[in-house]
Amino acid sequence: MPDTTEMPNSPAPLLPPPWHSDDRSRPRIRDVRVILTAPEGTRLVVVKVETDEPELYGLGCATFTQRPLAVATAIEEYLRPQVIGRSVHDIEDLWSMLAVSSYWRSGPVLNNAMSGLDMALWDAVAKARRVPLWKLLADRYNGGKFDDKAWVYAAGGYYYPGKDLDGLQDEMKHYLDLGYSTVKMKIGGVPLADDLKRIEAVLKVIGGKGENLCVDVNGRYDLDQALACGAAIAPYNLRWYEEPLDPLDYLLHAALATRYAPPLATGENLFSMQDARNLIRHGGLRPDRDVLQFDPALSYGLVEYLRTLAMLQRHGWSGRRCVPHGGHQFALNIAVGLGLGGNESYPDVFAPFGGFADDCPVENSLVRLPDIPGVGFEAKSALYRVMRPLAEG
Amino acid sequence: MPDTTEMPNSPAPLLPPPWHSDDRSRPRIRDVRVILTAPEGTRLVVVKVETDEPELYGLGCATFTQRPLAVATAIEEYLRPQVIGRSVHDIEDLWSMLAVSSYWRSGPVLNNAMSGLDMALWDAVAKARRVPLWKLLADRYNGGKFDDKAWVYAAGGYYYPGKDLDGLQDEMKHYLDLGYSTVKMKIGGVPLADDLKRIEAVLKVIGGKGENLCVDVNGRYDLDQALACGAAIAPYNLRWYEEPLDPLDYLLHAALATRYAPPLATGENLFSMQDARNLIRHGGLRPDRDVLQFDPALSYGLVEYLRTLAMLQRHGWSGRRCVPHGGHQFALNIAVGLGLGGNESYPDVFAPFGGFADDCPVENSLVRLPDIPGVGFEAKSALYRVMRPLAEG
Numbered sequence: 001m002p003d004t005t006e007m008p009n010s011p012a013p014l015l016p017p018p019w020h021s022d023d024r025s026r027p028r029i030r031d032v033r034v035i036l037t038a039p040e041g042t043r044l045v046v047v048k049v050e051t052d053e054p055e056l057y058g059l060g061c062a063t064f065t066q067r068p069l070a071v072a073t074a075i076e077e078y079l080r081p082q083v084i085g086r087s088v089h090d091i092e093d094l095w096s097m098l099a100v101s102s103y104w105r106s107g108p109v110l111n112n113a114m115s116g117l118d119m120a121l122w123d124a125v126a127k128a129r130r131v132p133l134w135k136l137l138a139d140r141y142n143g144g145k146f147d148d149k150a151w152v153y154a155a156g157g158y159y160y161p162g163k164d165l166d167g168l169q170d171e172m173k174h175y176l177d178l179g180y181s182t183v184k185m186k187i188g189g190v191p192l193a194d195d196l197k198r199i200e201a202v203l204k205v206i207g208g209k210g211e212n213l214c215v216d217v218n219g220r221y222d223l224d225q226a227l228a229c230g231a232a233i234a235p236y237n238l239r240w241y242e243e244p245l246d247p248l249d250y251l252l253h254a255a256l257a258t259r260y261a262p263p264l265a266t267g268e269n270l271f272s273m274q275d276a277r278n279l280i281r282h283g284g285l286r287p288d289r290d291v292l293q294f295d296p297a298l299s300y301g302l303v304e305y306l307r308t309l310a311m312l313q314r315h316g317w318s319g320r321r322c323v324p325h326g327g328h329q330f331a332l333n334i335a336v337g338l339g340l341g342g343n344e345s346y347p348d349v350f351a352p353f354g355g356f357a358d359d360c361p362v363e364n365s366l367v368r369l370p371d372i373p374g375v376g377f378e379a380k381s382a383l384y385r386v387m388r389p390l391a392e393g
Numbered sequence: 394m395p396d397t398t399e400m401p402n403s404p405a406p407l408l409p410p411p412w413h414s415d416d417r418s419r420p421r422i423r424d425v426r427v428i429l430t431a432p433e434g435t436r437l438v439v440v441k442v443e444t445d446e447p448e449l450y451g452l453g454c455a456t457f458t459q460r461p462l463a464v465a466t467a468i469e470e471y472l473r474p475q476v477i478g479r480s481v482h483d484i485e486d487l488w489s490m491l492a493v494s495s496y497w498r499s500g501p502v503l504n505n506a507m508s509g510l511d512m513a514l515w516d517a518v519a520k521a522r523r524v525p526l527w528k529l530l531a532d533r534y535n536g537g538k539f540d541d542k543a544w545v546y547a548a549g550g551y552y553y554p555g556k557d558l559d560g561l562q563d564e565m566k567h568y569l570d571l572g573y574s575t576v577k578m579k580i581g582g583v584p585l586a587d588d589l590k591r592i593e594a595v596l597k598v599i600g601g602k603g604e605n606l607c608v609d610v611n612g613r614y615d616l617d618q619a620l621a622c623g624a625a626i627a628p629y630n631l632r633w634y635e636e637p638l639d640p641l642d643y644l645l646h647a648a649l650a651t652r653y654a655p656p657l658a659t660g661e662n663l664f665s666m667q668d669a670r671n672l673i674r675h676g677g678l679r680p681d682r683d684v685l686q687f688d689p690a691l692s693y694g695l696v697e698y699l700r701t702l703a704m705l706q707r708h709g710w711s712g713r714r715c716v717p718h719g720g721h722q723f724a725l726n727i728a729v730g731l732g733l734g735g736n737e738s739y740p741d742v743f744a745p746f747g748g749f750a751d752d753c754p755v756e757n758s759l760v761r762l763p764d765i766p767g768v769g770f771e772a773k774s775a776l777y778r779v780m781r782p783l784a785e786g
Contacts (some may be wrong), residue, residue, distance in 0.1 A: 066495045070467040070502060077462045102459045104691065105662070107500005109463060248667035251674060269498070274641035281644060282675050298497065 024089045027051035027128060032080040032117065034062070034072045039386045043068045046387060047075060047116040049124050051088060058088070058124025059377050059387055061297065061328060062116020064108050074113035078102070083117070088124045095303040106271050111300050118301025119330050119375065127374040133330075134369055137337030141306065149366040150335045151342030152356075153214065153239075154178070155327065157185020157202065165201040171348070172205045178347055179362030181212050182239060188217035192229055199233065210236035217244045219269065223252050230260035240265040240291050248275075254284025265291035268325035271299045273307040280315050287317045291341065295325040296334055309338065329375050329383075332356075336369050356380065417482045420444035420521060425473040425510065427455070427465045432779045436461045439780060440468060440509040442517050444481060451481070451517025452770050452780055454690065454721060455509020457501050467506040471495070476510070481517045488696040499664050504693050511694025512723050516767040523766050526723075530730030534699065542759040543728045544735030545749075546607065546632075547571065548720065550578020550595065558594040564741070565598045571740055572755030574605050575632055581610035585622055592626065603629040610637045612662065616645050623653035633658035633684050641668075647677025658684035661718035664692045666700040673708050680710045684734065688718040689727055702731065722768050722776075725749075729762050749773065 028051060035046040043065045049058040064071050082101060083094050098114055099105065126133040138146035154175035157168060168185070175183050185202055187195040199215065206212045215238060221229065226244040233241065240263040245252040247269035257264060264285060270276050276294050279285065285292075292312070296305035309319050320341045324331040327346040335343045345362075347355060356362065357370040357379035370379035378384050421444060428439040438461045442451040457464050475494065476487050491507055492498065519526040531539035547568035550561060561578070568576050578595055580588040592608065599605045608631060614622065619637040626634065633656040638645040640662035650657060657678060663669050669687050672678065678685075685705070689698040702712050713734045717724040720739040728736045738755075740748060749755065750763040750772035763772035771777050 064495075064497065066497070067467060067471055067503070069470045070463050073466040074460060074463040074502065078460055102457075102501070104457060104459070104501035107503055107664075108495065108497035109467065109502035110460070110500055246667065248665070248671065250671065271500075272641070274639065278641065278643065278671060278675070282671070 025087050027053045027056055027088055027124070029083050029086050029088060029121075032075065032083060032120075034075050034080075036068060036072060037386060044386070045071050045075075045112070045116060047120045049088065049117070049120040051124060051128075053128075056124060056127055058120035058122070058127065058374070060116040060119030060121075060123060061330070062112045062119075063297075064112040067109060070109045071112050071116070074109055075117060079113055079117055088121055088128065091118065091121045091125065092303050094121070095301065099300070106275075106300070108271070108298065111271050111298060115297045115299070115301035118303055119297065122302055122330075123374040123377070130373050132369065132371055132373060133333040133375050134337035137334060142338050145339065147336045147339060149368050150332055151182075151323075152180070152332075152345045152362060152365055152367050153182035153184055153323075153342070154180040154347050155184045155216075155344050156346070156348055157183065157198075157216075159186060159189045165198065168198055169201050169205045172202050175347060176206065179364065179367075180345075180347070181206075181365040182214065183212065184214035184216055184242070184344075186218065187215045187229070188220040188225075188244075192225075192232060195229070196232055199236065203236065210238045212239060214239045214242055214265070216242040219243045219245060219247050221245055223255060226252070226256050227259055230256060234260060234262060237262050239263065242266065242291075242293070243268070250279055250282035250284075253279070254282065257284040257286060257290075263289040263291055265293055265323070267293040268295050268298065270294055273299075273304055273311055275299075276308045277311050277315075280312065280317065287315075287321060290321065292317070292322045293325040293344075294322065296331055297326055297328055302330075302334065305334065329356075329377060329380065332367075332369060333375055355382070418480050420446045420449055420481055420517070422476050422479050422481055422514075425468065425476060425513075427468050427473075429461060429465060430779060437779070438464050438468075438505070438509060440513045442481065442510070442513040444517060444521075446521075449517060449520055451513035451515070451520065451767070453509040453512030453514075453516060454723070455505045455512075456690075457505040460502060463502045464505050464509070467502055468510060472506055472510055481514055481521065484511065484514045484518065485696050487514070488694065492693070499668075499693070501664070501691065504664050504691060508690045508692070508694035511696060512690065512768065515695055515723075516770070520767040525762065525764055525766060526726040526768050527730035527762055530727060535731050538732065540729045540732060542761050543725055544575075544716075545573070545725075545738045545755060545758055545760050546575035546577055546735070547573040547740050548577045548609075548737050549739070549741055550576065550591075550609075552579060552582045558591065561591055562594050562598045565595050568740060569599070572757065572760075573738075573740070574599075574758040575607065576605065577607035577609055577635070577737075579611065580608045580622070581613040581618075581637075585618075585625060588622070589625055592629065596629065603631045605632060607632045607635055607658070609635040612636045612638060612640050614638055616648060619645070619649050620652055623649060627653060627655060630655050632656065635659065635684075635686070636661065643672055643675035643677075646672070647675065650677040650679060650683075656682040656684055658686055658716070660686040661688050661691065663687055666692075666697055666704055668692075669701045670704050670708075673705065673710065680708075680714060683714065685710070685715045686718040686737075687715065689724055690719055690721055695723075695727065698727065722749075722770060722773065725760075725762060726768055748775070 030052050031050045033048045037044050045062040045068045047060040047062050062071050126136045172183050221244050242265040296302050319339050322340040323342045325344055327344045332343045356367050358381050360368045370376045372379050377387055423445050424443045426441045430437050436458045438455040440453040440455050455464050519529045565576050614637050635658040689695050712732050715733040716735045720737045725736045749760050751774050753761045763769045765772050770780055
């Protein structure tokens, strides 16, 4: 067993580290800090893993904007004490220990807490290896293969008081100017006839190409509404029709899929491999077209997301059907390194987490990732302005 | 809209109360307090709802022993500010407001927070009406019908270091002495051959009656193990075979149910009506024998549990198939008032929440409920010793 006496002030690990080689036993986690900050009004929960190598740290985001203090308490009081003194390379083992230690599982508080820590550990491990996270993932899990660029789309098209069709069109033109060819808008918040006018207005802006438009219901429809909307929008052959129904009502999705032929998308409200598996088994989705949006930050981190990808493969689904929700840099690395279908992005909301590294413009809805160690937070100056004081603190 | 100016120091309600009659607009919630206490080493999270009637309060239990401080933060920082000033009678409306306010749903932190508050509100409403909660529930939801007594069983039979077959038998004899005829023991923690010896030892104590013994795997088996154990125990025709498999893997349950004919039980790890519905739809369980253990304290409180019961009815399941997990006084009221199949109880663990009111002994695994207003915490002296300082504080 590795010698833990060099860190006399930290608690002894609860379990012996699983790796005994020198390479795997260093660096160790010296501390886990939670920093609450709200740049541009978004309440972020940032996790910093400090190691026993003075320059080496990892950053993660455990943000749950509606319940940030509950997430912070979960990390500080329950996760932090269990991981201090362990090697940063023990991610999978730490994950299992933390997951079972609460007995009762899942939900956005515990999942965001765990995935913020998971993200910070992956950032630290990639930095320790001096490689970008996407490269580390490609080498470890994808036979060294990675994508040169990630496909991304601009998520927006929200309802706002006073926002008319002109305002919606201006927003979408702005996304096109930023280099996106595919955009997403909300529907389901007004009567269908009004939504159809909004869809037509956006289609006009993007040259009538339905394959470049996604619509997102955020689970508001019942089956009748979803079928009616589906019948109305089917002729547009949209890129996808997202979360039309209660995300946990798998049979409703199966019923809709018997009638709506173009692509459906869902998954951001499923928080574990088991939930994802139930969608795949019972939701009637079609592996040649439908889109899975499980978010590695909402669903227990990358350790669980790897299990979800393995489950998909066993069920005959390609990872290319996955386009994670959330628009964060972590999922962008996963998309490129593991060969997903792409990633969401929020050019104008959730700042400063939306968008990309400074020298990586979006062109034709494709974006290159920076070639710096870790997740790459440090290459995105608007974000790093927020995170830097934390990193140096 | 009711006049809220009488409580000048409380925030205005976020939504107008849905009821306008005098009867429904009083009493109002003056404050919500969270009290952390650990009698006999069990870390309890007690919720106290104080009202604008000086003598009227409600108590609830939001206990999540592995993450108590995260639950306390969720209640104090996010739930409390939303309910102050509202009528205690607005439970369903408050529930909906609190549930949507987090956007991301479910999980043991948010669910325990909400159900602790929900329980305290039901306690307060029943006290305001000067009736026991079981009577209030019977009148409101069950056509006035209630059971004279609740069927209960003694959950125990844990593995402990040094606990041999004699120790296990002594424990079970103790439960019989307390008035239980049905007992439950853990299995799945040792090789099957050893568990079979343990089962035989317990059967000897209870007169060989398999219908008076439940075994509980806590989700540890894979399908092969569950089938092997099932084949070995089927001849005993046990009361039930509980949580043999991953509780979220519904197809595994369906597979097991094709081979194991006696009753199966599961559900304590499903936290919402939607999860329960998926078990019913996809789990292959049999409405003439299997047992559903959804816990109203783990799964969002009684408001959600009422939806779960309505869902069961739509799917052809009787409420008599429900025997909630947990052994708490709240579920005991629900069992009697809504005509469930019974309730778990923990005579020797989770003190002081295990057990029953002082003047209500268990006889032949049946127990009467006290006839005092509310949930009845005040009639259980060991529990009320803990809660009284909180109630009076």
